[in-house]
Amino acid sequence: MVSTVVVLGGRGLLGQALMHELVRRGLPAVAVSRATGVDLSRLGSPQALAAELNPLAPGLVINAAAITELAACERDPDQACALHARLPGLLSAWARDTGVPWVQVSTDHYFCGTENRLHDEQAPVMLMNQYARSKYAGERLAILSRHALVLRTNVVGRRGWAGQPSFAEWVVQSLRSGQPFAGYVDSWASSLEAGQCASALLDLVDTGARGLVNLASAESISKADFMAELATAMGLDTRLIERQPRPQGGLTRANTLGLNVRCAQAQLGRALPDAQQVALALAAAFKETELVAA
Numbered sequence: 001m002v003s004t005v006v007v008l009g010g011r012g013l014l015g016q017a018l019m020h021e022l023v024r025r026g027l028p029a030v031a032v033s034r035a036t037g038v039d040l041s042r043l044g045s046p047q048a049l050a051a052e053l054n055p056l057a058p059g060l061v062i063n064a065a066a067i068t069e070l071a072a073c074e075r076d077p078d079q080a081c082a083l084h085a086r087l088p089g090l091l092s093a094w095a096r097d098t099g100v101p102w103v104q105v106s107t108d109h110y111f112c113g114t115e116n117r118l119h120d121e122q123a124p125v126m127l128m129n130q131y132a133r134s135k136y137a138g139e140r141l142a143i144l145s146r147h148a149l150v151l152r153t154n155v156v157g158r159r160g161w162a163g164q165p166s167f168a169e170w171v172v173q174s175l176r177s178g179q180p181f182a183g184y185v186d187s188w189a190s191s192l193e194a195g196q197c198a199s200a201l202l203d204l205v206d207t208g209a210r211g212l213v214n215l216a217s218a219e220s221i222s223k224a225d226f227m228a229e230l231a232t233a234m235g236l237d238t239r240l241i242e243r244q245p246r247p248q249g250g251l252t253r254a255n256t257l258g259l260n261v262r263c264a265q266a267q268l269g270r271a272l273p274d275a276q277q278v279a280l281a282l283a284a285a286f287k288e289t290e291l292v293a294a
């Protein structure tokens with residue numbers, strides 16, 4: 001019998017894609033988040049986490065729960081620490097007791113600079129804000145667990161939360177508005193479309209991979225170039241994108257987020273998508289959802 005996969009944060013951008021992919025693969029899946037009545041940031045002990053997880057008898061737990069709004073992490077650093085750092089610590093302890101494998105979804109929000117670079121798993125990190133500090137603390141705690149696969153990643157996709165568009169949803173809205181909008185030329189990332197990320201994540205789990213692995217697009221490009229790829233893939237007007245540097249001031253953000261995916265590709269035995277393949281998958285995902293909604 002195939003045992004249940006529990007997705008912490010199953011209502012999020014990546015979480016929804018994971019739930020979809022698990023169902024597609026015929027695997028029983030349960031999403032856990034505040035929407036299902038569980039505030040994971042309030043779990044203060046291994047017993048409290050076990051009380052949530054053990055009744056579900058998971059064969060795998062994927063932690064994709066996070067506060068991805070950077071400003072919210074600054075406003076409430078304790079909450080960010082509880083969710084991003086304490087929870088992986090509790091998951092480590094729970095996995096030690098149960099032997100159940102688990103995946104910690106980390107971030108690429110660790111690198112700043114003036115060049116587009118592909119950072120490998122050993123590259124020195126820079127922790128520019130509370131989001132990065134709390135996620136990095138969680139990543140370090142997760143790596144101590146011999147049952148954990150810890151993935152640095154970057155995802156784009158449709159999330160469908162009213163009033164809180166994801167980056168890709170905002171780009172598509174902006175392109176469709178017909179009004180010019182800013183596309184930064186000095187902020188780079190190797191984003192995967194959420195479905196591509198979910199599929200590759202589950203494939204990596206199947207290989208038995210453990211420890212820290214970058215899971216991203218094989219190519220890192222600027223936000224402006226990514227917007228242009230998406231516009232082209234969707235048949236929208238690339239001239240609306242005003243290519244410019246990021247504005248100065250405000251919350252300090254990491255900007256050169258590219259990840260080197262050599263290890264993931266070797267482990268998977270296949271290439272990960274380039275930027276054009278990511279844009280095409282994203283355009284297809286938008287089209288499919290809009291067809292369903294129509």
Ligand SMILES: NC(=O)c1ccc[n+]([C@@H]2O[C@H](COP(=O)([O-])OP(=O)(O)OC[C@H]3O[C@@H](n4cnc5c(N)ncnc54)[C@H](OP(=O)(O)O)[C@@H]3O)[C@@H](O)[C@H]2O)c1
Nearest residue numbers: 009011012013014033034035039040065066068107154155
């Ligand atoms: N999106 C990106 O570009 C990106 C880039 C790099 C890394 N990542 C990482 O990828 C993972 C998934 O990100 P995402 O973009 O899918 O995030 P998201 O769309 O913001 O979703 C976050 C999820 O976490 C849940 N959540 C938040 N606070 C919670 C709490 N206190 N208790 C229980 N659940 C809580 C949310 O559900 P409820 O609201 O129902 O609680 C939601 O399901 C995260 O680890 C993130 O750090 C994302």
